[in-house]
Amino acid sequence: MIAKFRSSVETISSFDPSEKFRPEPIYSDKLKSEFRDYSKDSNDPIKERIRLTYLNMHTNQTVDFVRSKMKSWLQFNKCKMNIKEALIKLNELVDESDPDSSLPNIVHAFQTAEKIRIDHPNEDWFHLTGLIHDLGKVMALYGEPQWAVVGDTFPVGCDWANSIVYRDTSFINNPDGEDPRYNTKFGMYKPKCGLENLLMSWGHDEYLYQVLKHNKSTLPNCALAIVRYHSFYPWHAGGDYMYFCTKDDIDMLDYILMFNKYDLYTKNDEVPDIDKLWAYYEQLIEKYIPGVLEW
Numbered sequence: 001m002i003a004k005f006r007s008s009v010e011t012i013s014s015f016d017p018s019e020k021f022r023p024e025p026i027y028s029d030k031l032k033s034e035f036r037d038y039s040k041d042s043n044d045p046i047k048e049r050i051r052l053t054y055l056n057m058h059t060n061q062t063v064d065f066v067r068s069k070m071k072s073w074l075q076f077n078k079c080k081m082n083i084k085e086a087l088i089k090l091n092e093l094v095d096e097s098d099p100d101s102s103l104p105n106i107v108h109a110f111q112t113a114e115k116i117r118i119d120h121p122n123e124d125w126f127h128l129t130g131l132i133h134d135l136g137k138v139m140a141l142y143g144e145p146q147w148a149v150v151g152d153t154f155p156v157g158c159d160w161a162n163s164i165v166y167r168d169t170s171f172i173n174n175p176d177g178e179d180p181r182y183n184t185k186f187g188m189y190k191p192k193c194g195l196e197n198l199l200m201s202w203g204h205d206e207y208l209y210q211v212l213k214h215n216k217s218t219l220p221n222c223a224l225a226i227v228r229y230h231s232f233y234p235w236h237a238g239g240d241y242m243y244f245c246t247k248d249d250i251d252m253l254d255y256i257l258m259f260n261k262y263d264l265y266t267k268n269d270e271v272p273d274i275d276k277l278w279a280y281y282e283q284l285i286e287k288y289i290p291g292v293l294e295w
Contacts, residue, residue: 158187163238
């Protein structure tokens with residue numbers, strides 16, 4: 001129930017996720033239809049880079065691979081840093097899977113957060129969620145290839161949905177496709193088992209979610225759900241995998257669809273004045289995710 005996700009923070013009571021039906025907040029010269037263009041063109045170096053990122057992802061993201069990454073990263077022994085330090089590290093990262101931005105990821109973080117802040121001035125948890133949602137991408141700065149960090153996520157251990165980017169061509173050499181335990185509609189899961197019981201392709205969503213839980217963030221459950229599933233486009237945009245969802249998952253979808261408008265359509269070439277914005281966001285970090293975190 002939505003009430004379950006609202007219970008953690010009193011201020012959420014004024015937030016109506018049904019606002020997803022409002023017009024999308026487009027803060028770019030691009031049309032909505034021009035975002036997420038995954039058409040192939042071997043002569044276009046950006047499109048070819050994106051295709052190869054997904055090809056590597058879809059070839060290598062198997063049940064065994066994901067379990068090995070969880071075993072490694074969820075020891076939280078890679079480094080210690082606070083949220084601001086992690087955000088600053090995103091200055092070093094350009095997402096190789098993103099057709100809509102070639103700017104460092106910290107720019108996208110502030111673009112997302114600031115547009116949320118304009119439309120929802122009283123929901124400070126939502127502002128902070130917009131700022132930090134991609135922080136799991138720091139894995140790429142500690143040795144992880146980007147195909148195991150960025151891009152759309154999907155469940156492993158079951159059949160790959162048709163709405164997955166490059167579905168028809170990029171899974172050909174993934175060994176799970178030949179494994180009868182994993183290559184059926186439900187695979188190793190049961191109907192309505194709940195998204196939390198799916199083993200997702202390894203990436204920044206699950207990693208940051210686990211980091212926040214491990215470090216006892218006080219962000220509300222709906223914020224944690226946004227972090228965990230914002231890249232699960234085959235579900236929240238493609239409409240696939242609904243047969244795994246519980247009632248709580250469907251209620252959670254409202255928040256993720258609301259967030260997605262800001263995550264996607266705020267990408268543009270205008271760089272916010274990050275130096276001036278730190279003071280506001282530092283007090284939110286102190287409120288919800290203070291101190292030095294284990295990563």
